[in-house]
Amino acid sequence: MTPTACTINVTVNGHPHVAEVEPRRLLVDFLREDLGLAGTHIGCEHGVCGTCTVLLNGASIRSCITFAVQADGAEISTVEGLARGGEMHPLQDEFSEKQGLQCGYCTPGMLMRACEILAENPDPTPAEVRSAIASNLCRCTGYQFITEAVIGAAARMRATKEVAS
Amino acid sequence: MTTVDRADAAPPVRDQSAKRRWVGQSIRRVEDPKFLLGRGGYIADRITPGTLHAAVLRSPHAHARIVRIEASRAKAAPGVHAVITGPEAAELCNPMPDFGPDPARHTWRCLAADKVRYVGEGVAVVVADSRYLAEDALELIEVEYEPLPPVTDPVRALADDAPLVHEALESNCAYERTFDFGDVDRDFAEAEVIVRDRLRWHRSGGQPLETVGAIAEYDLGTGSFTIDTNTLSFTSYLFMAANTLKVAANKLDIRPVPAGGSFGSKLFANKPAVIAAMCARETGRKVAYLEDRVDNISNCDHHGSDRIYEVELAMMRDGTMRSIKIDVIDDYGAYIQFGVGHHGNALAQVVGPYTIGSVRYQVQAALTNKNQQGAYRGFGSEVNNWMLEQMVDKAARELGLDPVAVRRKNFIREFPHFIPTGNVYDSGDYDRVLDKALELADYSHWRTEQERLREEEGRYIGIGLISAQERSVFSATEFWFWFDEPGAPVTSTPESVSLKVDATGGITAILYSCAFWGNSPETMVAQFVAEEFDCSPYDVSIVYHGSRDGLPATGPGGSRTTVMLAGAVEGAAGKIKAKARRAAAHLLEIDPDDVEWSDGGFHVKGDPERKKSLAEIAIALHLFKHSFPADMESGLDESKVFDHPYTTMPSADRKDLGVFYPFMGHACHVPVVEVDIETGAVTFLHYAAVHDCGTLVNPRSLAGHIVGGTAQGIGTALYEEFVYDDDGQLLSSSFLDYLIPTATEVPELTIGHVETPSPYTPHGVKGGGEGGRMMAPAAINVAVNDALYPLGVRLTELPMTPERILSALRAAGPIGGRAG
Numbered sequence: 001m002t003p004t005a006c007t008i009n010v011t012v013n014g015h016p017h018v019a020e021v022e023p024r025r026l027l028v029d030f031l032r033e034d035l036g037l038a039g040t041h042i043g044c045e046h047g048v049c050g051t052c053t054v055l056l057n058g059a060s061i062r063s064c065i066t067f068a069v070q071a072d073g074a075e076i077s078t079v080e081g082l083a084r085g086g087e088m089h090p091l092q093d094e095f096s097e098k099q100g101l102q103c104g105y106c107t108p109g110m111l112m113r114a115c116e117i118l119a120e121n122p123d124p125t126p127a128e129v130r131s132a133i134a135s136n137l138c139r140c141t142g143y144q145f146i147t148e149a150v151i152g153a154a155a156r157m158r159a160t161k162e163v164a165s
Numbered sequence: 166m167t168t169v170d171r172a173d174a175a176p177p178v179r180d181q182s183a184k185r186r187w188v189g190q191s192i193r194r195v196e197d198p199k200f201l202l203g204r205g206g207y208i209a210d211r212i213t214p215g216t217l218h219a220a221v222l223r224s225p226h227a228h229a230r231i232v233r234i235e236a237s238r239a240k241a242a243p244g245v246h247a248v249i250t251g252p253e254a255a256e257l258c259n260p261m262p263d264f265g266p267d268p269a270r271h272t273w274r275c276l277a278a279d280k281v282r283y284v285g286e287g288v289a290v291v292v293a294d295s296r297y298l299a300e301d302a303l304e305l306i307e308v309e310y311e312p313l314p315p316v317t318d319p320v321r322a323l324a325d326d327a328p329l330v331h332e333a334l335e336s337n338c339a340y341e342r343t344f345d346f347g348d349v350d351r352d353f354a355e356a357e358v359i360v361r362d363r364l365r366w367h368r369s370g371g372q373p374l375e376t377v378g379a380i381a382e383y384d385l386g387t388g389s390f391t392i393d394t395n396t397l398s399f400t401s402y403l404f405m406a407a408n409t410l411k412v413a414a415n416k417l418d419i420r421p422v423p424a425g426g427s428f429g430s431k432l433f434a435n436k437p438a439v440i441a442a443m444c445a446r447e448t449g450r451k452v453a454y455l456e457d458r459v460d461n462i463s464n465c466d467h468h469g470s471d472r473i474y475e476v477e478l479a480m481m482r483d484g485t486m487r488s489i490k491i492d493v494i495d496d497y498g499a500y501i502q503f504g505v506g507h508h509g510n511a512l513a514q515v516v517g518p519y520t521i522g523s524v525r526y527q528v529q530a531a532l533t534n535k536n537q538q539g540a541y542r543g544f545g546s547e548v549n550n551w552m553l554e555q556m557v558d559k560a561a562r563e564l565g566l567d568p569v570a571v572r573r574k575n576f577i578r579e580f581p582h583f584i585p586t587g588n589v590y591d592s593g594d595y596d597r598v599l600d601k602a603l604e605l606a607d608y609s610h611w612r613t614e615q616e617r618l619r620e621e622e623g624r625y626i627g628i629g630l631i632s633a634q635e636r637s638v639f640s641a642t643e644f645w646f647w648f649d650e651p652g653a654p655v656t657s658t659p660e661s662v663s664l665k666v667d668a669t670g671g672i673t674a675i676l677y678s679c680a681f682w683g684n685s686p687e688t689m690v691a692q693f694v695a696e697e698f699d700c701s702p703y704d705v706s707i708v709y710h711g712s713r714d715g716l717p718a719t720g721p722g723g724s725r726t727t728v729m730l731a732g733a734v735e736g737a738a739g740k741i742k743a744k745a746r747r748a749a750a751h752l753l754e755i756d757p758d759d760v761e762w763s764d765g766g767f768h769v770k771g772d773p774e775r776k777k778s779l780a781e782i783a784i785a786l787h788l789f790k791h792s793f794p795a796d797m798e799s800g801l802d803e804s805k806v807f808d809h810p811y812t813t814m815p816s817a818d819r820k821d822l823g824v825f826y827p828f829m830g831h832a833c834h835v836p837v838v839e840v841d842i843e844t845g846a847v848t849f850l851h852y853a854a855v856h857d858c859g860t861l862v863n864p865r866s867l868a869g870h871i872v873g874g875t876a877q878g879i880g881t882a883l884y885e886e887f888v889y890d891d892d893g894q895l896l897s898s899s900f901l902d903y904l905i906p907t908a909t910e911v912p913e914l915t916i917g918h919v920e921t922p923s924p925y926t927p928h929g930v931k932g933g934g935e936g937g938r939m940m941a942p943a944a945i946n947v948a949v950n951d952a953l954y955p956l957g958v959r960l961t962e963l964p965m966t967p968e969r970i971l972s973a974l975r976a977a978g979p980i981g982g983r984a985g
């Protein structure tokens with residue numbers, strides 16, 4: 001039995017999309033396969049590891065346990081939307097500088113979670129960063145350089161804001 | 166002891182005093198931009214429209230005969246292109262490549278053919294238009310099983326009346342042997358104290374966030390397979406995988422793509438590629454098979470060591486270690502694909518950094534109804550480190566000696582040093598590492614704090630101190646020195662690099678294995694190339710080549726990649742420079758001996774202005790062949806197949822195993838933990854780690870390995886375990902139960918580096934990829950025992966879960982009756 005398709009309207013990284021999806025289609029598969037945004041990865045499909053983290057209306061969610069239909073009418077942000085005009089987001093640049101990645105597989109999810117953390121608290125302590133990113137597993141780095149990268153990016157983002165204001 | 170000729174076999178000692186511009190710099194990794202932009206190109210990202218998806222039906226039984234498989238409903242399900250059952254797969258494919266002893270008596274196939282031997286073993290595969298439809302159809306397959314009694318305890322498996330995992334083997338003991346290195350009986354007779362213990366290390370595994378996957382295509386016109394996958398190693402042995410698929414080796418091309426982590430678990434992991442390829446040939450379509458998490462946890466063929474030790478350490482009262490008897494049973498699970506190579510890793514550094522004079526090593530490999538062992542960061546040597554350091558720690562307690570002093574008393578201080586097994590430690594400075602670790606750990610401060618907090622606040626703080634080895638760069642003899650008459654006494658474990666200098670002087674490096682597992686092979690190669698040619702590492706282009714028409718490559722494993730790539734780059738660069746020297750001399754109209762390399766080109770000796778840059782030489786060689794002597798060919802590209810730099814053969818009686826793991830790293834870890842005796846929870850107050858991996862190539866990336874490996878070691882010590890119950894059910898089959906440490910369980914490490922360059926490798930580099938995990942379990946166990954010592958409690962089993970800590974506390978007596 002093929003379930004009937006539903007029509008959804010989603011905005012992904014600022015681009016509106018109208019799509020037909022099966023009710024059971026996972027958001028992560030919709031993003032990766034239907035929209036070709038393969039930067040969002042799958043680690044467990046059980047909602048545990050956070051590898052598949054994207055932002056839905058600014059809040060981090062696990063796209064492996066979210067149906068695409070649940071994103072109807074929402075704004076989704078993925079790693080592909082971070083860099084602007086060939087220039088990396090400060091978080092991406094700090095992850096590179098501090099070697100906050102090794103295999104890179106958890107990285108898109110970590111970056112999106114870090115965006116949310118810094119939106120909520122632009123000046124976190126290392127302990128606050130650790131506790132906040134404990135939502136996401138990284139099997140490679142031991143989190144130390146990720147923490148340093150988030151702290152570094154926060155400082156740069158605060159500095160840019162001050163200049164702008 | 167029968168010895169092999171040692172002096173003659175050592176490679177020449179290198180002058181490591183060279184000034185380096187790029188090697189030693191913590192440059193940003195060249196790999197990273199694509200990953201940061203979400204353009205990593207992992208295997209799952211490469212599925213193109215029209216590709217079919219495979220899903221595997223897994224056994225719910227630990228041990229059962231397959232009576233019947235009825236797949237007609239599944240075949241008729243929407244979107245399904247094929248269903249291949251285990252018995253059908255046994256017709257389509259030969260058994261899997263297997264390096265274990267006597268593989269015909271424990272036949273391993275890509276899907277179970279006649280009986281299932283562990284929960285999660287594949288029994289059928291469905292190929293459909295999407296993974297969703299494939300999984301729908303799995304539910305329509307009916308399998309009739311005849312359950313058999315399972316055996317999950319390795320000691321019970323070795324008993325005479327145990328159910329047999331493989332009837333053809335007539336036993337569950339796949340391998341058994343006792344080795345004596347040196348005069349163990351004499352050393353034990355002369356010893357003043359024998360320290361004994363029984364230790365238990367339960368199985369954990371790499372569990373990278375990305376599972377194993379493959380996308381296969383079969384070309385009916387040429388009869389050949391093309392398989393993209395995130396695992397490619399031991400390319401010279403891929404004729405075995407071709408045999409599994411029943412094609413000639415030159416009809417199988419395996420092309421590497423970046424892996425989202427491995428930690429050993431993608432080493433020669435060909436089963437998903439075989440399944441995808443089998444399905445591609447049957448359907449005539451491109452087929453992707455990507456394991457899901459449950460596939461990977463239950464059926465990855467890469468669980469880690471699972472050992473029971475009985476150990477005796479022969480000591481003198483002054484703390485001198487004389488000899489050690491190690492009796493180990495290792496639970497290999499249902500198959501034994503790599504034989505007992507894990508114990509070769511242990512034997513490479515079995516005496517640790519200590520001058521122990523003799524060793525008895527008894528190993529029994531038990532087969533049980535569990536997923537089989539493979540590789541996990543350390544490959545069994547980390548277990549030996551843990552065992553030895555628990556023994557040293559216990560000895561210090563029993564003899565009333567200081568744990569630091571006992572270690573120092575026994576340190577090896579002269580190099581090269583041959584240990585009783587025959588392996589060599591090329592270099593080291595264990596005192597310096599220990600000194601630095603004690604300083605970074607603020608050791609005496611914490612000793613004072615420990616006492617104060619116990620007396621004033623009733624808190625239990627423990628300081629773990631261990632000093633242990635990190636072998637690097639394996640050679641092939643450890644695959645077969647187990648046997649008096651090995652079937653295949655192979656000796657090649659090469660790694661290759663090709664360098665191409667294009668007409669503009671741009672350099673491309675070609676690698677031939679799946680070198681990227683999250684380590685930094687591209688950065689390493691770029692730094693080595695930059696060092697050779699005085700270019701920017703960011704201007705070096707790196708590409709990977711497939712297996713069929715590629716050069717031999719062994720891939721990551723045993724902390725070999727950086728050393729082997731360094732050798733291959735050095736070799737290829739040497740050839741390029743030899744040709745470029747001739748060309749430059751010709752262009753400068755001078756004898757080749759009268760030019761020398763500096764700053765990116767060749768100049769006339771004594772006249773740096775008369776110079777040809779690499780770009781000038783390259784364009785001449787690419788475009789102006791007829792300007793050169795007749796024997797010079799157009800172009801500027803060369804390859805180097807770099808073989809293991811230091812291997813010697815074992816003696817015929819196996820009392821000396823020869824040199825097989827010569828580049829010996831070393832580390833000292835000092836965690837400070839607090840144990841909550843009410844809850845059994847362990848938290849970190851401080852953690853210092855000092856490593857010596859020879860010359861540093863990129864200190865930051867090595868530090869990343871140290872922290873990441875330590876995080877995994879924390880998992881091994883405290884949280885991670887593949888738990889099988891008595892029925893063989895896997896109780897930890899998702900990340901909800903198999904607990905990988907998060908950012909709040911891993912402390913910030915204070916990291917130190919010591920550099921004692923290897924005398925035998927390019928730049929003096931030793932491997933360092935596994936170090937964190939080779940040290941942390943031992944160090945944390947020592948720390949927990951240090952904390953609980955006043956309560957008379959000593960943990961001898963990993964992981965030290967809260968439950969195990971609390972039951973040890975309960976066994977030691979009522980809380981109120983305790984001191985402290």
Ligand code: FES
Nearest residue numbers: 043044049050064
């Ligand atoms: S893949 Fe979604 S939480 Fe793990």
Ligand code: FES
Nearest residue numbers: 102106138139140
């Ligand atoms: S970088 Fe590999 S999982 Fe985080």
